[in-house]
Amino acid sequence: MSDRTIEHYVAPIDENSAVEVDKVKLSETRSNLWLDAWRDLRRRPLFYIALAMVLVVTAAAFFPEWFTSVDPKATDLAKSNGAPEPGHPLGFTFQGADIYARIIYGASTSLAVGVLTMLITGVIGIPMGALAGFYGGKVDSVLSRIGDIFFSIPYFLAAVVVMSVMPSKNVLTISFAIGGFAWASLARILRAEILQVKNLEYVMASEAVGRSKFGTLVRHVLPNSLTPVIVYLTIALGAAITAEATLSFLGVGLNNVISWGNDIADAQTSIRVAPGSLFWPSVALTLTVLAFIVLGELLRDALDPKARARR
Amino acid sequence: MLMYVVRRLLQAIPVFLGTTFLIYFMVFSMPGDPILALFGEKTPNPAVLEAVRAQYHLDQPFFMQYLHYLQNLLTGNMGTTFSGQEVSDVLARAFPVTLKLVLMAVVIEFILAVVIGLISGLRKGGIIDNTNLVVALVLSSVPPFVALFLAQYFIGIKLGWAPVTVGANTTWSAMFLPALVIALTIYVTGMRLMRGSVIEAQSADYVRTALAKGLTRRRIIPVHVARNSLIPVITNTAASFGALIAGTTVTEGIFNIPGVGKVLFDAIVRGETVTVVSIVTILTILYIIVNILVDLLYAVLDPRIRYV
Numbered sequence: 001m002s003d004r005t006i007e008h009y010v011a012p013i014d015e016n017s018a019v020e021v022d023k024v025k026l027s028e029t030r031s032n033l034w035l036d037a038w039r040d041l042r043r044r045p046l047f048y049i050a051l052a053m054v055l056v057v058t059a060a061a062f063f064p065e066w067f068t069s070v071d072p073k074a075t076d077l078a079k080s081n082g083a084p085e086p087g088h089p090l091g092f093t094f095q096g097a098d099i100y101a102r103i104i105y106g107a108s109t110s111l112a113v114g115v116l117t118m119l120i121t122g123v124i125g126i127p128m129g130a131l132a133g134f135y136g137g138k139v140d141s142v143l144s145r146i147g148d149i150f151f152s153i154p155y156f157l158a159a160v161v162v163m164s165v166m167p168s169k170n171v172l173t174i175s176f177a178i179g180g181f182a183w184a185s186l187a188r189i190l191r192a193e194i195l196q197v198k199n200l201e202y203v204m205a206s207e208a209v210g211r212s213k214f215g216t217l218v219r220h221v222l223p224n225s226l227t228p229v230i231v232y233l234t235i236a237l238g239a240a241i242t243a244e245a246t247l248s249f250l251g252v253g254l255n256n257v258i259s260w261g262n263d264i265a266d267a268q269t270s271i272r273v274a275p276g277s278l279f280w281p282s283v284a285l286t287l288t289v290l291a292f293i294v295l296g297e298l299l300r301d302a303l304d305p306k307a308r309a310r311r
Numbered sequence: 312m313l314m315y316v317v318r319r320l321l322q323a324i325p326v327f328l329g330t331t332f333l334i335y336f337m338v339f340s341m342p343g344d345p346i347l348a349l350f351g352e353k354t355p356n357p358a359v360l361e362a363v364r365a366q367y368h369l370d371q372p373f374f375m376q377y378l379h380y381l382q383n384l385l386t387g388n389m390g391t392t393f394s395g396q397e398v399s400d401v402l403a404r405a406f407p408v409t410l411k412l413v414l415m416a417v418v419i420e421f422i423l424a425v426v427i428g429l430i431s432g433l434r435k436g437g438i439i440d441n442t443n444l445v446v447a448l449v450l451s452s453v454p455p456f457v458a459l460f461l462a463q464y465f466i467g468i469k470l471g472w473a474p475v476t477v478g479a480n481t482t483w484s485a486m487f488l489p490a491l492v493i494a495l496t497i498y499v500t501g502m503r504l505m506r507g508s509v510i511e512a513q514s515a516d517y518v519r520t521a522l523a524k525g526l527t528r529r530r531i532i533p534v535h536v537a538r539n540s541l542i543p544v545i546t547n548t549a550a551s552f553g554a555l556i557a558g559t560t561v562t563e564g565i566f567n568i569p570g571v572g573k574v575l576f577d578a579i580v581r582g583e584t585v586t587v588v589s590i591v592t593i594l595t596i597l598y599i600i601v602n603i604l605v606d607l608l609y610a611v612l613d614p615r616i617r618y619v
Contacts (some may be wrong), residue, residue: 105371149329152599154557157591158337160575164584165338242454246561249456250579267461268565275464290452297448 009251033227037281037302047298055290061108070101072258081274093263093277094270097116102258103284110257110288112171113178117240118233120179121186126222128183129190133225134198134217143192147184155181156243163252178243186232193225200224231300238292247283260285315610323603327371330595331384333379362391363585389589394579398589401574408481409563412490413555415483419494420501421548427498428505428544429537435510447499447599459565462492468491476567489566493555501547508540515539542612549608553601557594 041047060067070088075096082092090099132143155178162177163169197203198221206216247253248261260281267278383389389398424429427447431440450458466488467475473488474480512518513536521531560570564576571590 047490145325145329148326149333152326152330152602153591153595154554154598156560157557157594158334159589160560160579161334161588162337164579164582164587238452245454246456250560250564250576251582252579257559264457271460271464272468275352278460278464282454282460284459286453290449293452294448 033303035194037299040302041298044298046294048296050291050298053287054295057107057111057288057291060104061111064104067104068098068101070098072097072101072105074098074246080269081168081277084276090280091274093267094274095266099277099280102263103260103281105258106260106281106284107261107288109171109254109257110244110285113175114237114241114292115242116171116175117179117182117243118237120175121183121236121240122229122233124179125183125186126190128223129187130194130217130222132187133191133194134213134221140191143187147187150181151184151188153181155184156246159243159247160250160252163247169255171254171257174244174247175240177247178240182236182240186229186236189228189232190225193228194221197221197225210280227303231296234296234299235293238289238296241285241289243291312610316607319603323599326599328381329535330599331381331592332377334467334588334592334595335380339373339376340582350585354397359584366468376587381481384592389593390585392583392586398586401430402571402593405569405571405574408568409556409559409572411481411483412486412493412559412563412568412570414550415486415490416493416497416555417548417552419491420498420551421544423494423498424501424505424544424548425541427539429509429532430538431502432506432509432513432540433532433536435506435558440506443502447502451499453496455493456561456565458492458496459562463565477569478567479569481568486566486568489562489568493559493562497551500551501544504543504547505540508543512536512540529562546609547610549605551604553598553605556601557598 042268076092077096079092079096081094082088082096084091088100089229090103092100093099109111121146128143128147132140132147158181159174159177163174166173166177177284203220206220207213244253244259245261245264248259249265251265253259253261263277263281267274267281269277387399389402391397392401427443431443434440453461463475466472474485477485477489517539518531518535521535526535556571559568559570560575560579561571561572563570563572564580567573571594575587575590575594578584578590
């Protein structure tokens with residue numbers, strides 16, 4: 001080592017005042033995961049398209065009369081499988097009902113099943129996954145084994161069984177039939193996420209300042225583990241709409257309700273002569289499911305800083 | 312490895328008991344007479360009714376009923392369909408057809424996932440990559456029964472390129488269209504796994520070494536990049552094999568393919584819930600078995616799994 005003397009330069013106090021540093025920080029735009037995600041989403045055209053689709057479906061579900069003045073249940077057998085005509089842009093079903101009006105009135109069924117199933121999945125899946133991941137040990141063993149059982153029955157088959165024996169087939173029962181089994185995947189995803197989050201410093205800090213274990217879970221661990229949950233639930237909403245339509249298509253779905261799945265099932269016998277009554281509800285169904293899945297995918301990208309950096 | 316196999320099999324026992332109990336519980340804890348509920352809106356023939364009552368031992372306590380049901384299940388006695396055939400016979404005849412359909416779908420899915428995933432991964436962020444992602448996303452959002460109807464209408468009826476329905480003629484070529492449609496609606500997951508691991512592999516040390524020692528891209532991409540990226544795609548494909556065996560109901564119903572799914576489809580449509588419950592139970596057990604095999608396959612392919 002040379003015997004060079006090292007000079008330390010210490011800046012005079014007025015040159016870097018702590019006050020100035022704080023001021024700079026305060027004037028900067030606040031940034032957190034959600035703001036970053038929002039900034040990312042705002043720049044993506046696909047986000048607006050998907051959002052518009054979701055808003056249209058929601059509007060049709062709540063205010064179908066905004067979109068059509070035709071009664072979806074009115075049938076005129078003279079127009080069975082009829083071609084489009086003024087006021088009836090998509091033509092008529094086999095029964096002679098207006099296809100467009102039935103699509104508009106079917107939106108509420110799909111949306112209701114999607115949202116209810118999402119809620120049921122979340123209400124069961126979040127506590128199961130959170131408690132198993134955070135407490136570990138015996139709690140984890142018991143909850144995860146219960147989850148394994150539900151996870152091991154393909155949820156569509158389970159829904160078929162439930163709906164087959166269910167005496168009343170309505171929006172609530174079908175949502176329970178789907179969500180009652182779909183939660184197991186959500187619980188697994190959340191458990192894995194919490195296993196990573198719970199060893200971070202701020203969790204230790206929270207316990208060190210005397211917050212209870214459960215308080216720490218609710219206040220710090222859970223909010224920081226919600227990203228994959230939100231993505232999963234958005235995509236699950238789309239999947240539930242598909243499941244409802246498929247169950248209705250098989251004849252174990254909803255009774256006496258206008259539903260895209262029911263209409264597609266009814267139209268399949270006349271697929272050769274009048275494909276329109278099968279095609280248009282299928283388009284509505286596919287676009288709605290696609291909108292929710294795209295939203296979920298965009299959220300996944302936007303909420304993951306690593307994915308943002310890769311683009 | 313042996314320890315891993317034993318542990319994995321032991322873990323499956325509670326899952327097996329739990330799932331069968333759950334299915335049984337769902338059916339037989341419904342309010343009212345469960346046997347009448349099983350027949351839905353139909354009025355059963357008294358002889359059939361008695362046979363079903365005897366089969367399910369409803370005069371005994373609930374837990375004993377479940378044990379009888381389990382015993383029947385393990386001895387292959389799954390009752391009869393409404394037309395008097397043994398459910399186990401019907402399934403034994405239908406199973407090879409389903410296996411054929413699912414195998415074909417899974418092979419197509421694997422090829423699509425590997426080829427498209429590789430191209431996307433090599434051209435990360437480019438226009439081809441983005442198009443691939445969007446196309447896969449759209450295809451995976453189309454509800455399977457809609458996709459099947461569209462294929463049936465446009466390719467089967469309009470163009471006449473494939474049989475509209477399969478029926479008794481269960482050759483590979485007759486079932487190609489439904490298998491392709493299934494593959495198209497599920498390849499997205501495998502494709503993404505492939506794309507992700509190709510991107511990762513391109514910056515891996517062994518690929519840099521191969522480049523440094525002067526190998527050409529033509530050799531590095533198939534031998535070093537692609538081969539090492541296959542593990543997650545293989546296990547994903549194996550997992551979808553299980554899901555497909557349990558989920559061909561709609562496909563086989565629409566294309567009239569006489570497999571297990573079609574048996575289930577008919578039973579659902581006719582409201583033969585007894586048969587529905589038996590088949591769902593069998594499919595669930597199959598699903599569990601395939602999932603165990605997938606886990607074992609994973610352990611064979613990736614030694615790190617065994618020691619967790």
